Amino acid sequence: xxxxxKFGILLFAAVIATAAIAAGCASAxxxxxxxxxxxxxxxxxxxxxxxxxxxxxxxxxxxxxxxKALDVKGQKAQAASMLSRAEADAELAVALAKGxxxxxxxxxxxxxxxxxxxxxx
Amino acid sequence: MKPMxxxxxxxxxxxxxxxxxxxxxxxxxxxxxxxxxxxxSNSPGAPLVPxxxxxxxDALDSAEQxxxxxxxxxxxxxxxxxxxxxxxxxxxxxxxAVDNAAKAKADADFAAKQAQIVTKTKSDLAATQSELSAAxxxxxxxxxxxxxxxxxxxxxxxxxxxxxxxxxxxxKLDQVVAALLAGPKRNIIVEGNTxxxxxxxxxxxxxxxxxxxxxxxxxxxxLPADRIQSMGKGKDNPIADNASPEGRANNRRVEIIIQPxxxxxx
Numbered sequence: 497x498x499x500x501x502k503f504g505i506l507l508f509a510a511v512i513a514t515a516a517i518a519a520g521c522a523s524a525x526x527x528x529x530x531x532x533x534x535x536x537x538x539x540x541x542x543x544x545x546x547x548x549x550x551x552x553x554x555x556x557x558x559x560x561x562x563x564k565a566l567d568v569k570g571q572k573a574q575a576a577s578m579l580s581r582a583e584a585d586a587e588l589a590v591a592l593a594k595g596x597x598x599x600x601x602x603x604x605x606x607x608x609x610x611x612x613x614x615x616x617x
Numbered sequence: 618m619k620p621m622x623x624x625x626x627x628x629x630x631x632x633x634x635x636x637x638x639x640x641x642x643x644x645x646x647x648x649x650x651x652x653x654x655x656x657x658s659n660s661p662g663a664p665l666v667p668x669x670x671x672x673x674x675d676a677l678d679s680a681e682q683x684x685x686x687x688x689x690x691x692x693x694x695x696x697x698x699x700x701x702x703x704x705x706x707x708x709x710x711x712x713x714a715v716d717n718a719a720k721a722k723a724d725a726d727f728a729a730k731q732a733q734i735v736t737k738t739k740s741d742l743a744a745t746q747s748e749l750s751a752a753x754x755x756x757x758x759x760x761x762x763x764x765x766x767x768x769x770x771x772x773x774x775x776x777x778x779x780x781x782x783x784x785x786x787x788x789k790l791d792q793v794v795a796a797l798l799a800g801p802k803r804n805i806i807v808e809g810n811t812x813x814x815x816x817x818x819x820x821x822x823x824x825x826x827x828x829x830x831x832x833x834x835x836x837x838x839x840l841p842a843d844r845i846q847s848m849g850k851g852k853d854n855p856i857a858d859n860a861s862p863e864g865r866a867n868n869r870r871v872e873i874i875i876q877p878x879x880x881x882x883x
Binding site: 605 | 730
């Protein structure tokens with residue numbers, strides 16, 4: 497059996513590990529959970545009743561689809577980058593939907609105190 | 618133009634076109650992101666959401682750095698797109714913070730106004746009770762199990778065997794009205810009583826009519842009709858001996874009973 501140096505073994509192990517990592521990355525599934533849960537959160541927060549929030553939910557959905565299409569074509573980096581757009585749109589939709597509710601509550605509270613002052617000058 | 622000059626001109630135009638083609642073009646995403654950040658950082662809510670403004674700034678910074686390295690890459694465009702959304706997010710959260718602050722202030726104002734109303738109501742009630750107490754003392758009212766009883770002498774209110782109120786009765790009844798209007802809303806019973814002279818049916822009728830006259834006066838002067846009822850007791854409830862003229866005079870009376878917190882039945 498041919499003598500294998502210690503350096504040779506280490507080099508071989510490094511090559512195998514690098515190949516394994518590269519293979520793992522190449523076949524890693526696209527993680528859309530962040531985007532889809534963001535979209536769901538926006539819908540739960542009432543995005544359907546707020547036009548601006550509805551628009552961003554729609555954009556997020558389209559971006560998730562675009563990311564999936566890029567992933568299928570093997571353009572993993574572009575797919576992941578496209579998903580960041582979807583996450584940003586979903587996050588904005590949540591804020592817009594909640595903001596609308598908060599605005600209504602603030603208006604209601606101000607109306608309530610105005611009425612109380614009017615009834616009790 | 619000589620061929621030589623033409624060649625030089627063509628060469629210059631070609632070089633200029635080449636440079637123009639190579640010039641860096643800022644992607645729309647980045648232009649939008651810069652504008653959105655500018656707007657968010659100058660919005661009224663910005664001071665209330667410094668962390669979100671900072672995140673938007675970092676996102677824009679990442680996009681600018683990517684643009685410096687590779688102006689037309691998908692990465693630059695995506696980072697710029699995200700930066701625009703982060704700026705819009707910061708602005709939306711700033712608006713929410715302003716709304717929440719307005720709501721908190723409105724709630725605090727509401728609570729303060731309510732407390733002020735409660736204090737004023739208590740003060741008004743105390744003043745009313747004080748006025749009522751003074752008025753009831755002036756009317757020699759007595760507190761009994763059936764309520765506060767104001768007794769008005771029949772001689773002050775009516776002529777003998779009559780039920781029309783004497784002019785002199787009005788002064789006394791006006792004092793009663795003032796006291797009842799000043800006090801809390803209570804149900805009132807007006808009871809007419811006679812001495813023992815005359816038949817039972819006569820005295821019963823007379824006591825009923827006299828009680829009704831007093832009730833009508835009270836209602837005519839502002840007391841709610843649905844809270845006052847009148848009834849005649851005839852000669853059945855003497856408070857003094859009918860054998861003497863003084864005793865009979867005391868028995869001829871109208872009693873106004875202010876019931877303790879009950880509702881009128883008619």
